[in-house]
Amino acid sequence: MKKWAVRLILILFVSLYALPGEGQEKIENPGELYDSSMGLYYKGRCEEAAKGFSKIIQSFPESKLVSYSQYMIGLCHFKMERYEEALKQFELYLKTYPEGDRTKEAERRIQISKAKLKETTLPQATPSEKVEPKTEEVTSAPEVKEVKKVKRRICAQVFYLNVQNIEEVEKKVKELKRIGVDTLILRVFQNKGDRMYKFVTPRHEEGVYFKTEYAPVVEDILGPLTEIAHRYGLEVFAWMTTRYANYGLEGNSEYRCKSYNFETRKVEETRGFNLFHPDVLKRLEGLFRDLGRYPIEGILFQDDLILKHNEDFNTDANKAFLKEFGYAPHPDRFYVDPYKSKSGTYYVKAYTEDFWSWADWKNRWLMNVAQKLMDAAKESNPNLRFAINLYYEAVLNHTNGVAWFSQTLSKALEKDFDYYVVMAYHRQAMREKNLGVGKAIDLMAEVTQKAVKLVGDPSKVLMKFQIYDWKSYEVVAQKEVEKILAGILNQGEVSLAFYPYLDQFPLHLLKGKWTSSK
Numbered sequence: 001m002k003k004w005a006v007r008l009i010l011i012l013f014v015s016l017y018a019l020p021g022e023g024q025e026k027i028e029n030p031g032e033l034y035d036s037s038m039g040l041y042y043k044g045r046c047e048e049a050a051k052g053f054s055k056i057i058q059s060f061p062e063s064k065l066v067s068y069s070q071y072m073i074g075l076c077h078f079k080m081e082r083y084e085e086a087l088k089q090f091e092l093y094l095k096t097y098p099e100g101d102r103t104k105e106a107e108r109r110i111q112i113s114k115a116k117l118k119e120t121t122l123p124q125a126t127p128s129e130k131v132e133p134k135t136e137e138v139t140s141a142p143e144v145k146e147v148k149k150v151k152r153r154i155c156a157q158v159f160y161l162n163v164q165n166i167e168e169v170e171k172k173v174k175e176l177k178r179i180g181v182d183t184l185i186l187r188v189f190q191n192k193g194d195r196m197y198k199f200v201t202p203r204h205e206e207g208v209y210f211k212t213e214y215a216p217v218v219e220d221i222l223g224p225l226t227e228i229a230h231r232y233g234l235e236v237f238a239w240m241t242t243r244y245a246n247y248g249l250e251g252n253s254e255y256r257c258k259s260y261n262f263e264t265r266k267v268e269e270t271r272g273f274n275l276f277h278p279d280v281l282k283r284l285e286g287l288f289r290d291l292g293r294y295p296i297e298g299i300l301f302q303d304d305l306i307l308k309h310n311e312d313f314n315t316d317a318n319k320a321f322l323k324e325f326g327y328a329p330h331p332d333r334f335y336v337d338p339y340k341s342k343s344g345t346y347y348v349k350a351y352t353e354d355f356w357s358w359a360d361w362k363n364r365w366l367m368n369v370a371q372k373l374m375d376a377a378k379e380s381n382p383n384l385r386f387a388i389n390l391y392y393e394a395v396l397n398h399t400n401g402v403a404w405f406s407q408t409l410s411k412a413l414e415k416d417f418d419y420y421v422v423m424a425y426h427r428q429a430m431r432e433k434n435l436g437v438g439k440a441i442d443l444m445a446e447v448t449q450k451a452v453k454l455v456g457d458p459s460k461v462l463m464k465f466q467i468y469d470w471k472s473y474e475v476v477a478q479k480e481v482e483k484i485l486a487g488i489l490n491q492g493e494v495s496l497a498f499y500p501y502l503d504q505f506p507l508h509l510l511k512g513k514w515t516s517s518k
Contacts, residue, residue, distance in 0.1 A: 029399070030398075033056050034052075034056060034065045038413070042413050042414075044079075050077065053072045057070060065399075070096065070097070071093050071105070073089045074092075074109060086109065087110060087113040090110045094110075101325060149457065150418050150459050151459065152459040152495050153459075153462065154496050155183040155185050155237070156181045156507070157464065157501060158185065159187050159500040161198070164199060166228070168199070169199060169225065173229055177232040179507055179511045181234065182235065184237070188209045188222055189207075189208050189302070190207055190208070196218070197209075200221055203216070206247045206248075208245075208291075210222040210290065212286065212290035213286065222296070226296055236298075238294070238300070239300045240287070240300070240302060242301060242302065242370075243275060246272060249273075249283075254315070256274055257270050257273060257274050258311070258312055259310045262340075267313045276317040276320055277316045284369075284373055284376075285373060288373040288374075288376045289377060291377060291380075292376070292377035298384055298386060300388075300421060301370060305370060307366065317329070334354060336351065336352060356403075363407060363411050385418040387418060387462060388420060389421050389423060390407065390421060390423065391404075391407060392443075392444070394407040395447050396443075396447050396450060418460065419460055420455055420461055421464055422447060424444040424464060424465045424488065426444050426484055427440070427471070428466070429444070437480060441483050441484045442487065448463055449491040451494075458494045459494070461492075464497040465484050465488070465496075465498070465499070466499055467481055467500070467501075467505040467507070468504075468505065475504045475505050478509060482510070
């Protein structure tokens, strides 16, 4: 049967589960509906989720998300233990997308569904002859978990402290406690060229601020800083890099990320680690294991746990992808009509289906790396909490998030982080989207609303907004910050982080504004 005919059958088939059209909420794009449906799925509302995925197939038949939605319909029925219907949906997925990147998972679910159906037809066992049908262990998709409750946090994220000694650090911490901050997010890494804490005596120009054998130690200051914070009742999250933690190993080509240069049309070395190399992963696990030995409350993953649309073409990544998909990644397979803009930046007019499989695969790989690092840190401290930085586009638009960063909130939810830290940088959005300040503030409120809806617990959503404009080198006006704070809090009592903490901003004037504006 021709592919177009099979797709028509699929659309007609899923119409049984479609949402009613009258009075229906308007859907802006398939990515928005997909993320919303994934959020329902992770909350255990599988019936509603299946309707959302069916709507994608009906309303956006050309979207790359149609194949994923078909698989997810089957998974929703599987979670509801409707194994006969799940079997039909998975078989329909295999028939329609025989080369899809969920075929192995669909085949596994088919086997399990058949085993479950067979189990229901077995004769009732007596106590002495318990029947245990053999089923294959499922590892390909997360189980629906109860949302873990976490405390709501008011954070100051510290990139730099303009103080000369530890005594002055203590004064800053005491002041932060007085104005209502309860958590310090401390930078524990030093990138070459970044401002260095004045109160340290550096042994290296780059590295980390805790004791480890896996990176150069600039100075071991995390212990004293944590002790000061605890003395005044503040908790500490260590803010740590991943891909950019290649301190001292920049010259090792096999450990380097590779990107496609649209200008030269060649694959070249670029900044950051190759997260597909086993030695690199071992080194990062060692770093996070050592970081977990300190009496901190949590770890924040820096925003470098991403891969841009032209990264990573290194040999290890290519081999891993080839093994799973049967073909090697190559720029010629991914990009449609690259072109150079007036600013000199290269863009593409479109991406191929192969690109979307590759980008989604990179997204999954990065989240699996995050899981490995969390597990390593928990070996030292099982009670640690974990937070991950997310670009606002990764929340706002599934398609843009996976294409531009190999990052989406829906994929991060599978790893059950304690906090999802959304970088709600309105000044940055103004430049990227050519928006006025009011529109940018409204956009950040929209991002907050969507994040809360997907995550479920507002406290787990940590909205981080800028009080300093690092492009114009100016402190953001207090009234502007108050407006974005009000817009964000109108969506629920989310956790908050002010970034970067600095003396020039009158943070004390915002004391008492943490409650919802509703």
